[in-house]
Amino acid sequence: MEFESRLIKAIRALNRHLPAERKTLAALLREDKPAVRGRDDTIQRIKKDELEKIANLIPEAYYPQLKLPIYIELTPDYGRGISRIRGRIECEVVLKLLHKPGAGDTIFIYREDVRRLRRELPTATQYAFVFTQEW
Numbered sequence: 001m002e003f004e005s006r007l008i009k010a011i012r013a014l015n016r017h018l019p020a021e022r023k024t025l026a027a028l029l030r031e032d033k034p035a036v037r038g039r040d041d042t043i044q045r046i047k048k049d050e051l052e053k054i055a056n057l058i059p060e061a062y063y064p065q066l067k068l069p070i071y072i073e074l075t076p077d078y079g080r081g082i083s084r085i086r087g088r089i090e091c092e093v094v095l096k097l098l099h100k101p102g103a104g105d106t107i108f109i110y111r112e113d114v115r116r117l118r119r120e121l122p123t124a125t126q127y128a129f130v131f132t133q134e135w
Contacts, residue, residue, distance in 0.1 A: 014129040016040040019069065025054060026063035036069065044069075050124040055094045062089050069120070070094065071128040072114055081111040084130075097121070 019036040028034040034046045046068060055063065066089045073084040084106060085094050091107045097120050098113050109117070118125055 008131060010026060011129050011131045013120050017044075017083060018071075018128055019043065019044065022067040022069065024064050025051065025066040027061065027066060029055065041083060044123070044126075046123045050121050053097075053120070054093055058089060062092075066087055066093070069124050071124040072109075072117065072125055073128050073130050075130045077130075078108060082108050083114050084108055084110075 017038050017040060020039050021036070023027070023034075023036055028046055028051055034048060034051060035043050037044075038044055051068075051105070054068075058066065067087070070085065070090045070093065073086065075084075078084060083110075085091055086106050088103075088105050091102075091104055093108065094117060095102050096111065098109070098116060100113075
């Protein structure tokens with residue numbers, strides 16, 4: 001139990017940079033300087049060109065539903081070099097950017113795809129470290 005509580009504390013520390021609250025694509029497109037505030041109180045800018053790239057990939061009806069930044073979840077549960085993306089619209093954006101078929105509320109992508117995704121959307125994606133009880 002002691003190990004588990006230490007691990008949870010460490011993962012919380014790793015995730016300090018994550019936004020306290022994510023914003024929708026619609027809200028960010030209206031901002032002059034699109035940004036979210038991290039839990040550590042930092043301001044994290046999201047580049048307009050990345051927002052426009054995302055907007056061109058999905059129907060406008062999805063803009064109020066898509067929350068940014070998109071989380072790239074890392075955990076030992078998925079296996080070495082595998083990351084998870086959750087959310088139907090988030091998955092659609094990622095699959096279209098990577099030119100891959102598929103659909104669903106959850107997708108798993110490999111290290112090379114993560115690199116490509118981060119190159120395309122460096123400010124509109126964030127790493128999130130997750131821990132499940134099965135680990």
